[in-house]
Amino acid sequence: TPLRAATLTEFAGRVSTPTYDRSRISTGIAHFGVGGFHRAHQAMYVDRLLERGLGQDWGICGVGVLPGDRRMRDVLRAQDGLYTLSTVAPDGAWTTRAIGSLVEYRYAPDDPEAAVAKLTDPVTRIVSLTITEGGYHIAAATGEFDADDPGIRADLAGSAPPATVFGLVTEALARRRSAGLAPFTVLSCDNIEGNGDVARRMFGAFAALRDPGLGSWVAEQVRFPNSMVDRITPVTPAGATGEVERRYGLIDRWPVVTEPFAQWVLEDSFGLGRPAFEEVGVQVVDDVTPYELMKLRLLNASHQALCYFGYLSGYRLVHEAAQDPDFRRFLLRYMDAEATPTLRPVPGVDLDAYKRTLLDRFANPAIGDTIARLCAESSDRIPKWLLPVVRAQLATGGEIDCAAAVVASWARYAEGVDEHGAKIEIVDRLRDRLTPLARRQRRQPTAFLGERSLFGDLIDHPRFVTAYLAALDSLRTRGAHATVEELAR
Ligand code: NAD
Secondary structure, eight states: OBOOGGGHHHHTTTSBOOOSOGGGOOEEEEEEOOSHHHHHTHHHHHHHHHHTTOOTTOEEEEEEOSGGGHHHHHHHHHTTTOEEEEEEOTTOOEEEEEEOOEEEEEEGGGOHHHHHHHHHSTTOOEEEEOOOGGGGOBOTTTOSBOOOSHHHHHHHHTSSOOOSHHHHHHHHHHHHHHTTOOOOEEEEOSSOTTHHHHHHHHHHHHHHHHOHHHHHHHHHHSOOOOEEEEOOOOOOOTTHHHHHHHHHSOBOSSOEEEOSOOEEEEEOOOTTOOOOGGGGTOEEESOOHHHHHHIIIIIIHHHHHHHHHHHHTTOOBHHHHHTSHHHHHHHHHIIIIIIGGGOOOOTTOOHHHHHHHHHHHHTOGGGOOBHHHHHTTHHHHIIIIIHHHHHHHHHHTOOOHHHHHHHHHHHHHTTSBOTTSOBOOOOOTTHHHHHHHHHHTTTSTTTTTTOHHHHTTGGGOHHHHHHHHHHHHHHHHTOHHHHHHHHTO
16 A cells, blocks of 8 residues: 555554644745655654654755655655655664654745745744755865856856755845845754854855845854764665565655664754754754764764775675674774874763764664765765864874775775776766876876865875875775775784
8 A cells, every 4th residue: 555644544553653633734844855864864853753742833844956856756745745764773673654744845946936935934944954965065175165066156147046955045035034034044964064054154155146245144144053963874775665565565655764873963053943852862952063073083984984995895785894894993993093083072972882883883784775875975075074084183193094095995996997897886076077087096196186176285294195105005906905904903
């Protein structure tokens, strides 16, 4: 039976289902980027609130802007906004719930004006985002807003209806400002250090390019809370729809499968109120920084430490590499000797336990996370997650060997050919620029590292360059696995 509002009661004994009346939920949140992660994380937390009888005016209206979101529109429309979220424990046990918090969905290109009207409507008090690291248009070398993008330029020119997140959100803010309405809060839930501060700078810059007065108003009046988000959510596996049907007799055309762990640390800075997230396990704090540094530099940077070496070693699934004792020791060495010294004390967190838990989460075979997912869009990830560790360690004289080797493993991977001469399918918006650079390093070993738009002045640090070249040479002469083994000792 297909999952729909009318069929929910049929499944109620087999999966957990909303017991609240969804028809009474109104939207207070508009969310851009309804993908796997949002549906495993924020939408799950809001669903928990609704289940507790709280936050009936904080339902979610999803907003899609990219062609790829048409499918989400169609699925959610067919399923009345319902989808299943399954958490799979390392022993393979499934726990599944139909999530009810997405009560509306708009695909903006269908009707941009209606999308702007929704954002302008005073009921919309939070606009949240999971639009990927690349979605913010941050120039890697300067950290400033990069307006050199066809969509951004078109939205700045303003001759057509807004089409990007920046265009839509800013148009709505401009209308609210003219109408004397308070702005909504913009809540970034992407994996970017200081995601709220970054969102403030990027949206402020876009608004200022439209109209300097609006730019200052956005920078001063709009709240952009920082947040640390965590739940490893792979791309929905191909067999997930069939698996859900087999287990529960329910057809969900786009289910989400994720790990049991979830964490959200949220800065308490909201202009027009917020749901009582602290009631459902969210840590609401004054300063998110220590938590997000911990998460980005231990979890996300370790993902990068694992993925290129893992791929080149022949692994395709994250847990396969994470279960390899050499990889485990290598990751632990990176975390202990290089990342941890750059962290601040994290209130209430035992870092050693956190790191061990991380390695166990990576090793969870049940969720089938792919190395390809971690390798995608590396040019957005390495500069944001790993290079801050390198810079901090260079400044204090700390160890950088593992991090340098990770950068080298990316450089080797970016050549687009594996250790057996087979083609690697590189997914990166800078691919056409990076592949030739990476290939040139066979003759000129620093060619890749010399790309200042990504690596800034790293090439001017002899200590880093030495470690990087040693790793690159080892990758070439001895191979990825032997290089990891050596670093793991
Ligand atoms: P996904 O591919 O399932 O969904 C991404 C969504 O973002 C899609 O709706 C897509 O259309 C939209 N999007 C992408 N680029 C955009 C742009 N330029 N403008 C507007 N919308 C854009 O990916 P996901 O797994 O949901 O992850 C999304 C983001 O969430 C990640 O990039 C990361 O920052 C954050 N996150 C993910 C995880 C995870 O484990 N998947 C964990 C923590 C944080």
